[in-house]
Amino acid sequence: MKDFEFHIPTKVIFGKKALQKIPKEIPILGKKALWAYGKTSIKKTGLYEKIKELLSKANIDFVELGEIKSNPLLSKVIEGIELARKYKPDFILAVGGGSVIDTAKAISCGYYYEGDPWDFFEKKATPEKALPIVVILTISGTGSELNEVSVITHDTQKIKHSLRSPLLFPKISFLDPTLTFTVSPEYTAYGAVDAFSHVFEFFINREYKKDFLAEDLMVALMKNILKWSKIAIKDPFNYEARANLMWASSLALCGLIKSGIGTYRFPIHAIEHTLSGGYDIPHGLGLAILMRAWIKKFKENNMIKRFFIKVFDLSAKDRDISDKGLEIFENWLKELRIPINLKEAGIPEEDIEILVDKAFNIFVLYGAEKEYPKEKIREILETAYF
Amino acid sequence: MKDFEFHIPTKVIFGKKALQKIPKEIPILGKKALWAYGKTSIKKTGLYEKIKELLSKANIDFVELGEIKSNPLLSKVIEGIELARKYKPDFILAVGGGSVIDTAKAISCGYYYEGDPWDFFEKKATPEKALPIVVILTISGTGSELNEVSVITHDTQKIKHSLRSPLLFPKISFLDPTLTFTVSPEYTAYGAVDAFSHVFEFFINREYKKDFLAEDLMVALMKNILKWSKIAIKDPFNYEARANLMWASSLALCGLIKSGIGTYRFPIHAIEHTLSGGYDIPHGLGLAILMRAWIKKFKENNMIKRFFIKVFDLSAKDRDISDKGLEIFENWLKELRIPINLKEAGIPEEDIEILVDKAFNIFVLYGAEKEYPKEKIREILETAYF
Numbered sequence: 110m111k112d113f114e115f116h117i118p119t120k121v122i123f124g125k126k127a128l129q130k131i132p133k134e135i136p137i138l139g140k141k142a143l144w145a146y147g148k149t150s151i152k153k154t155g156l157y158e159k160i161k162e163l164l165s166k167a168n169i170d171f172v173e174l175g176e177i178k179s180n181p182l183l184s185k186v187i188e189g190i191e192l193a194r195k196y197k198p199d200f201i202l203a204v205g206g207g208s209v210i211d212t213a214k215a216i217s218c219g220y221y222y223e224g225d226p227w228d229f230f231e232k233k234a235t236p237e238k239a240l241p242i243v244v245i246l247t248i249s250g251t252g253s254e255l256n257e258v259s260v261i262t263h264d265t266q267k268i269k270h271s272l273r274s275p276l277l278f279p280k281i282s283f284l285d286p287t288l289t290f291t292v293s294p295e296y297t298a299y300g301a302v303d304a305f306s307h308v309f310e311f312f313i314n315r316e317y318k319k320d321f322l323a324e325d326l327m328v329a330l331m332k333n334i335l336k337w338s339k340i341a342i343k344d345p346f347n348y349e350a351r352a353n354l355m356w357a358s359s360l361a362l363c364g365l366i367k368s369g370i371g372t373y374r375f376p377i378h379a380i381e382h383t384l385s386g387g388y389d390i391p392h393g394l395g396l397a398i399l400m401r402a403w404i405k406k407f408k409e410n411n412m413i414k415r416f417f418i419k420v421f422d423l424s425a426k427d428r429d430i431s432d433k434g435l436e437i438f439e440n441w442l443k444e445l446r447i448p449i450n451l452k453e454a455g456i457p458e459e460d461i462e463i464l465v466d467k468a469f470n471i472f473v474l475y476g477a478e479k480e481y482p483k484e485k486i487r488e489i490l491e492t493a494y495f
Numbered sequence: 496m497k498d499f500e501f502h503i504p505t506k507v508i509f510g511k512k513a514l515q516k517i518p519k520e521i522p523i524l525g526k527k528a529l530w531a532y533g534k535t536s537i538k539k540t541g542l543y544e545k546i547k548e549l550l551s552k553a554n555i556d557f558v559e560l561g562e563i564k565s566n567p568l569l570s571k572v573i574e575g576i577e578l579a580r581k582y583k584p585d586f587i588l589a590v591g592g593g594s595v596i597d598t599a600k601a602i603s604c605g606y607y608y609e610g611d612p613w614d615f616f617e618k619k620a621t622p623e624k625a626l627p628i629v630v631i632l633t634i635s636g637t638g639s640e641l642n643e644v645s646v647i648t649h650d651t652q653k654i655k656h657s658l659r660s661p662l663l664f665p666k667i668s669f670l671d672p673t674l675t676f677t678v679s680p681e682y683t684a685y686g687a688v689d690a691f692s693h694v695f696e697f698f699i700n701r702e703y704k705k706d707f708l709a710e711d712l713m714v715a716l717m718k719n720i721l722k723w724s725k726i727a728i729k730d731p732f733n734y735e736a737r738a739n740l741m742w743a744s745s746l747a748l749c750g751l752i753k754s755g756i757g758t759y760r761f762p763i764h765a766i767e768h769t770l771s772g773g774y775d776i777p778h779g780l781g782l783a784i785l786m787r788a789w790i791k792k793f794k795e796n797n798m799i800k801r802f803f804i805k806v807f808d809l810s811a812k813d814r815d816i817s818d819k820g821l822e823i824f825e826n827w828l829k830e831l832r833i834p835i836n837l838k839e840a841g842i843p844e845e846d847i848e849i850l851v852d853k854a855f856n857i858f859v860l861y862g863a864e865k866e867y868p869k870e871k872i873r874e875i876l877e878t879a880y881f
Contacts, residue, residue, distance in 0.1 A: 110738040110739065110742070112509060112510025112511060120502040122500050123498060124499060321719070322715065322719045322742055322743050322746075325715035325718060325719060326712060328715070329712050329714070329715050333711060348496070352496040356496075356754065356755065365751070369742065
């Protein structure tokens, strides 16, 4: 086991009655909120009015920053910072999924920074102060509600980069699974794949490769994501499925399961960021395609076999374990009705070389270019094509 | 899944080099520490001198409160409060296991309370302020390093009660598994049983009984405690065993695995408190005996059978599942060289009726006397005798 630090300062309020606790919990953070949200869906579902009422009960004034889209853009972050500098909020209220939360996080530290907020994402600057963030989660998957990471896309460079700072943990996250009842089967699937991919990357791309406690916690999370995602797709109003998916997604990227694994890489995410950043396809879709390619390419690898044994309950003695494992994974994606290759997702084959270059640059930024040379990236993308 | 709140504000610094971070991490809490520790063993192992050096490096002055014994006493808490009121520390440094940490916790809130600190334990008063606590853990088991609970024994009444307050979470816990290399096989076993019992009680005595994410996290913890405890007993300097036991113990009672289980009871702990409180036997020993009695008595019960299936990998179809499960559990205790009944532990049989009364009073305090009438308690204790 490798040395580690573990610190999750976020307070989670989880369940059907979570939102009722807003008037009691958030006034401690101040009286003025910048309220960030995504598309108009929160107005259709009635959530917008409900939150307005709760804020009024809590005597909180607010300004709104709406229309945050998925694969959130730097330009929106800058718009938010400008709005915040005029309004001077005490905290940011993020109502949505990962895109809204990540935008709120970037605004929260960009607010106190005089330079271009993209500097944080290019590792040219480090956040030194940030506004507190409160989350009301409406879609499961990214885990942003319980971590210190923000992922933003540069508008013109079409590049997605991530920022990590302990200042970015939300202060309070309200997780009400019933808010995800109206998430489409498609986006439910993408969210489940996203959460699964976080655990999968920790499992296979870690320094400490032995079988130990954190590995079994990973297995528990992956098995539950597999199980409950299938149910949620078929039965969107199944509370148990929505609740287990929501909590598993939060735990998947909060620092719990990486405790003791040492250094790790997220190569599937690095390559994926060129897809959702470049073509505006859902992040979960890109991850599904690349995870399947990764498994296909490395199915004989020991860590992938251990993944098959522990997560899919295959036998180590089974000669066909690699093929069976790949098949079970592909069947899961099919059951979630997700395209399993780049071709089905509509990415032009001739773009592969551009994607290789972009992905390579991301690995360079993380000092991982020796581990992931262009050739290796190209092989993954070629495997992902069909 | 039931509604829940999840908040673990403690920062954990884990590993072989954890203590080296003391000079960087603790000066933020102030310049004066009340340093609480147990027996002289930290002087024999050299830890005392090492910490003294680290405190000096961090420019921290201190007074010492030593000689805290296991099953820690209220009188020691009062002594600590008096010492603290004279010295006015900025924080309490607890170096030891659960007994030292629990004493530090009781002092931390008793410091600001004018009445008898026992009031907190009898639910006559609630802590409103507490000194910050820093932990250096030297023995695994109780999980006190990552939770908000303190258990103290009343000197004359020979009763153990617990206090729970969010103010009691340590600010920082330094967990270095190498510090437990010198823990005797006996106390290693008691610690492992203590941690196991926390998960076991959550597993069997919970409101939400369905199979879901938290249950699988419980299973992962229990399997790892079983596995690594056997190794640590035989090979005390095995870092992986010590590290996995330490981290599993911390996670077992930190709020993670009870997320979503609804209300729960800790009846085995309630009854045990009459044993270690009354006869000064190790808490882990009392728990081992009572867990074994509980399993023996309720081995046909559905939740116990599910425990056998998931934790011991027994088959649901096996007709002898109950007997086999009990046998596996007893074999574990035997491998840990722990007495498995009250007779072996030297408790006089004629005391059972006194224990029934004492345990019943604890259940009354928690409003659980209807669920656990005297008759039921007597049956458990009688089963525990042989």
